[in-house]
Amino acid sequence: KSNIGHLEPASGIAGLTKLALSMYHRQIPPNINFRKGHPDIPFDVFKLRVPTEVTPWDGRNGGPRYGGVNSFGFGGANAHVILQEHQGNQRLQTRPVQGPVIATISARDPKALKALATDYVRLFRDDGSGSAVDLCAAMAQRRTHHPKRLAVVGATKAEIADNIEAWLGGAAPADVAEGSANDVRDKFVFVFSGQGPQWWAMGRQLLEKDALFGEWIRTLDWMLSAHADWSLLEEMTRSEETSRIADTNIAQPALFALQVALHEMWKAKGIRPAAVIGHSIGEVAAGYVSGALTLEQAVKLIFHRSRVQFTATDKGRMLAVGVSRQGAEEIVAGREHRVSVAAVNGPRMVTLSGDTDAIDEIAAELGSTDVFHRVLAVNVPFHSHHMDPLEDELLASLGADWVPSRSTIPLYSTVSGRVIPGEELDASYWYRNL
Incomplete structure (x- = not known):
């Protein structure tokens, strides 16, 4: 303004242009006609300085330079813009990709698909065409995806x-x-x-070959260390002989971590769910993915949930039975204080849980029929009356400040059998989830 005066609506762009030129030339020009500041302005207190000569301008510690443009209009229209210098020598941080990648090829019709596939053979045979990862990334992210499609998996360009x-x-x-x-x-x-589906080597190949998956497992290992005196990463990489994955207090956090890492891996590839649902401990990961729980809340929950349930080890058994819910209730009738219908997994598949002698008794009775039944390989009677004594400890562990958030992805609750708002995933809900 001191050079060109009032520009009315264009006044802001003049200051923006001056700042951009100053960044380009790495110099701050002096303000014309400035001799002395107003005595009522405490320049030193506010750390202000009006340049009276050309001043070299370098970024702090080699970093980018920042500048601000004020445009305070006489009529009350105010704006402030902050610019950051673009440093052309900066490179995007890349994550190494190991193992197979997917080449995506698409065209409008089958003939065009074959023609394009032929062209891609030549491209992948060309040593100077870049890496398999870079080529596949460009094909997936930079090409229009047409109706006729081909997905090709390979670890190398040659494959x-x-x-x-x-x-x-x-x-x-x-x-x-x-x-x-x-x-x-x-x-x-x-x-x-x-x-139930956990096993000693689950996730092992992904840990070794997928950098993002491994990064999430290590992050969850670090977050879990705030609560546990054991290492998630160590437990997930043990040998079959030394594995403790069958123990509830290890299995549940490991399954949770595996599920979260898988979700983040798919999310990075652009695959996101329209809805989520979780069975038993699976609801913890589902709660996180839905947005109702923060990652910190989910880690805290899975640790304390598995810890308190571990205290019920060897207090009962579980039995899968191929009957309807009504059929299960008829089997349990007269034994309700010893056995519960723990889960309704399908129209004709339920799980019973309760005292060991009662479960053995029912299994023996079903043995003389053609009804499918199988004692599950678990040592905790989940979702039975044996969970009742755990309520106070779980609620106390989660704390009075446990506040879930509104979910951004619909969550189908296996506790209530309906879509549930994220705000309802309070501490008492997680006790009912037991």
């Missing part, structure tokens, strides 16, 4: 080229999937399992 050539030759390689996109976008529902 991908070989698989494409095999498909072009009429073969049906296991690492090639061909299909057509639907007019209606498919929606995914993520289902998070409960305790």
Whole structure:
């Protein structure tokens, strides 16, 4: 303004241009006609200085330079813009990718798909065309996706080229999937399992080959260390002989960590659920993915949930039975104080839980029938009356300040059987989840 005067509506852009030029030339020009500051302005107190000569301008500690532009209009229209210097020598942080990648090829019709696939064979055979990871990333993120599609898996450029050539030759390689996109976008529902499918080497290959998955497991290991005196990462990498994955206090956090890391891995690939549902402990991961729980809350919950349930070890058993809910209630009738219908998993599949002698008694009775039944390989009678004494300790562990948030993804509750707002996932809900 001291150089060109009032510009009315264009006044702000003049200051913005001056600041951009100052950044470009790495110099701050002097203010013309300035001799002495107003005596009522405490320049030193406010750490202000009006440049009276050309001043070199370097970023602090080699970092980018920042500048602000004030445009305070006489009529009350005020604006302030902050600029940051672009440093052209900065490189994006990249994460190494190990193992197979997916090459995505699409076209408008089958003939065009084959023609494009032929071109990609030449590209993947070219040593100077970049890495397999970079090529596949560009194909997935920078190309328009047409209806006729081909997905080709390979760990190297040569593998991908070989698989494409095999498909072009009429073969049906296991690492090639061909299909057509639907007019209606498919929606995914993520289902998070409960305790039971854990095994000593679960997630091992992903830990070794997928950097993002491993990064999330290590993050969860660090977060869990605030509560546990054992290491999640150590437990997930033990040998079969030394594994403690069958113990409830280890199995539940490990399953939770696996599920969260898998979700984050898929999320990074652009795959996000339209809804989530979790069975038993799976609801903890589902609660996090839905947005109702922070990661810190979910880690705290899974630790204390598994810890208090571990205290009920060897107090009972569980039995899977191939009957309806009504049939299960008839089996339990007269034994309600010893056995509960723990879960209704399907129209004709339920789980019973309770005292060991009562479960053995029911199993013996069913042994003389053709009804499917199987004693589960668990040592805690989950979802039975044996969980009742754990209520006070779980609620105390979560604390009075436990406040869930509004969910951003619909969560189907396996406690209530309905879509549940995130705000309802309070401490008492998680006791009912036991």
